[in-house]
Amino acid sequence: xxxxxxxxxxxxxxxxxxxxxxxxxxxxxxxxxxxxxxxxxxxxxxxxxxxxxxxxxxxxxxxxxxxxxxxxxxxxxxxxxxxxxxxxxxxxxxxxxxxxxxxxxxxxxxxxxxxxxxxxxxxxxxxxxxxxxxxxxxxxxxxxxxxxxxxxxxxxxxxxxxxxxxxxxxxxxxxxxxxxxxxxxxxxxxxxxxxxxxxxxxxxxxxxxxxxxxxxxxxxxxxxxxxxxxxxxxxxxxxxxxxxxxxxxxxxxxxxxxxxxxxxxxxxxxxxxxxxxxxxxxxxxxxxxx
Amino acid sequence: xxxxxxxxxxxxxxxxxxxxxxxxxxxxxxxxxxxxxxxxxxxxxxxxxxxxxxxxxxxxxxxxxxxxxxxxxxxxxxxxxxxxxxxxxxxxxxxxxxxxxxxxxxxxxxxxxxxxxxxxxxxxxxxxxxxxxxxxxxxxxxxxxxxxxxxxxxxxxxxxxxxxxxxxxxxxxxxxxxxxxxxxxxxxxxxxxxxxxxxxxxxxxxxxxxxxxxxxxxxxxxxxxxxxxxxxxxxxxxxxxxxxxxxx
Numbered sequence: 001x002x003x004x005x006x007x008x009x010x011x012x013x014x015x016x017x018x019x020x021x022x023x024x025x026x027x028x029x030x031x032x033x034x035x036x037x038x039x040x041x042x043x044x045x046x047x048x049x050x051x052x053x054x055x056x057x058x059x060x061x062x063x064x065x066x067x068x069x070x071x072x073x074x075x076x077x078x079x080x081x082x083x084x085x086x087x088x089x090x091x092x093x094x095x096x097x098x099x100x101x102x103x104x105x106x107x108x109x110x111x112x113x114x115x116x117x118x119x120x121x122x123x124x125x126x127x128x129x130x131x132x133x134x135x136x137x138x139x140x141x142x143x144x145x146x147x148x149x150x151x152x153x154x155x156x157x158x159x160x161x162x163x164x165x166x167x168x169x170x171x172x173x174x175x176x177x178x179x180x181x182x183x184x185x186x187x188x189x190x191x192x193x194x195x196x197x198x199x200x201x202x203x204x205x206x207x208x209x210x211x212x213x214x215x216x217x218x219x220x221x222x223x224x225x226x227x228x229x230x231x232x233x234x235x236x237x238x239x240x241x242x243x244x245x246x247x248x249x250x251x252x253x254x255x256x257x258x259x260x261x262x263x264x265x266x267x268x269x270x271x272x273x274x275x276x277x278x279x280x281x282x283x284x285x286x287x288x289x290x
Numbered sequence: 291x292x293x294x295x296x297x298x299x300x301x302x303x304x305x306x307x308x309x310x311x312x313x314x315x316x317x318x319x320x321x322x323x324x325x326x327x328x329x330x331x332x333x334x335x336x337x338x339x340x341x342x343x344x345x346x347x348x349x350x351x352x353x354x355x356x357x358x359x360x361x362x363x364x365x366x367x368x369x370x371x372x373x374x375x376x377x378x379x380x381x382x383x384x385x386x387x388x389x390x391x392x393x394x395x396x397x398x399x400x401x402x403x404x405x406x407x408x409x410x411x412x413x414x415x416x417x418x419x420x421x422x423x424x425x426x427x428x429x430x431x432x433x434x435x436x437x438x439x440x441x442x443x444x445x446x447x448x449x450x451x452x453x454x455x456x457x458x459x460x461x462x463x464x465x466x467x468x469x470x471x472x473x474x475x476x477x478x479x480x481x482x483x484x485x486x487x488x489x490x491x492x493x494x495x496x497x498x499x500x501x502x503x504x505x506x507x508x509x510x511x512x513x514x515x516x517x518x519x520x521x522x523x524x525x526x527x528x529x530x531x532x533x534x535x536x537x538x
Contacts (some may be wrong), residue, residue, distance in 0.1 A: 041373045042412025046483045066372020072293040079372060104300035108369040110335030111328055113299065116291035149324035152315050153295060216323035223327060
């Protein structure tokens with residue numbers, strides 16, 4: 001069993017090069033930054049120069065998006081070595097990956113695809129998580145996915161699957177509250193029931209992000225888009241989480257249609273303010289009754 | 291999830307009009323719409339990766355044509371790794387063999403140039419060779435040391451005015467016309483952190499190629515085709531551009 005990741009609080013942002021000057025000029029503005037690991041698998045250049053400069057000023061979280069932990073194929077050893085090298089280079093405080101698969105038959109699919117939840121898949125995913133933790137020599141957090149469909153062969157709830165995964169591997173949970181809301185909306189589940197079922201003490205990081213709505217005939221689906229401000233309902237779920245389980249490092253995940261720094265920093269302020277008082281939503285968070 | 295389930299799901303993502311309905315719950319009338327979100331994600335992530343890597347190609351083709359071209363490319367050359375900035379190495383050769391673009395064969399060279407820029411952007415950092423006007427003594431030493439190309443360097447030779455075509459899209463310079471459609475060579479590299487793209491004349495290319503396997507500047511100056519003054523100036527220019535590193 002690997003050492004548990006340190007407990008932190010505060011709020012951070014998904015780092016993009018356009019925010020470099022603002023972050024370096026005022027490093028106290030956020031408590032940490034997070035990067036997508038694969039974007040930094042290159043050897044050098046300005047991306048690494050920026051990251052090295054920021055890393056001297058603030059903690060870093062490394063978030064993998066392409067290891068395909070939920071897949072049936074063995075994990076890509078070359079990919080894991082590059083991730084290990086990145087972690088050795090920047091000594092992140094947290095490392096996370098997704099409960100999803102994204103590659104098949106040697107082809108990278110570029111999406112986080114759903115895993116069926118049953119004993120057989122649990123055994124395979126647990127072996128992959130354990131292997132990753134052994135290669136990195138540290139605990140890894142696993143993120144709950146945004147779900148658009150139910151697979152008929154699933155026998156466990158997602159929360160139960162994750163609970164057993166934590167139990168067998170000692171991994172932590174990266175709880176994405178937007179994903180939770182998206183999944184529950186799309187699959188007619190209850191977010192409160194999900195949260196109650198999840199082992200809250202294993203949750204070591206939170207993600208907040210915006211989502212989009214798409215309409216297919218009379219079916220409205222929420223899509224995990226990371227391209228807009230955090231929805232009121234997600235802030236509400238965040239406040240509920242804080243009251244239920246307390247503060248965790250919370251990342252504002254905004255990856256496309258990037259806003260100005262001030263807009264992004266305001267989301268960080270909201271997340272921090274609620275950590276201080278989850279029962280009083282700040283007026284400028286846009287909290288409404290919807 | 292059994293391997294068979296994964297295979298059916300993956301096949302449904304990649305083949306149009308095939309939805310693995312049997313993987314969903316029997317009562318789910320919206321399964322095809324739900325599945326379409328994943329299929330769209332797969333397609334758009336790949337095309338977006340190419341769009342990010344080949345912006346000048348997109349400008350020359352137009353966004354709509356680029357998307358259609360990328361749509362064919364991603365089927366024939368799917369990404370093999372999750373590192374999207376390493377996706378697209380085969381695009382230039384694909385364009386060269388793509389019949390609808392046979393009359394626009396300079397586009398393949400544009401793709402090669404953009405691939406070189408993408409590679410240079412992510413290439414390993416190298417310590418610069420210290421050369422300045424106050425250090426003539428160190429320069430005297432430097433001419434005898436074997437040097438090779440820094441990892442970011444690519445030299446492209448084209449039958450087309452490759453640099454001016456590329457620059458016409460990036461810097462809004464005038465595009466070359468039929469009357470001055472001359473071959474050009476282009477050097478792509480990173481000078482420190484700065485990504486550079488410059489045209490290079492025949493002498494510059496000759497000197498650079500001579501140095502590629504790891505040779506001394508003195509040996510380059512001794513080439514029979516290089517006059518000492520002209521060659522020295524050109525080599526100094528390449529040194530200041532930081533295209534060389536010490537050979538192992």
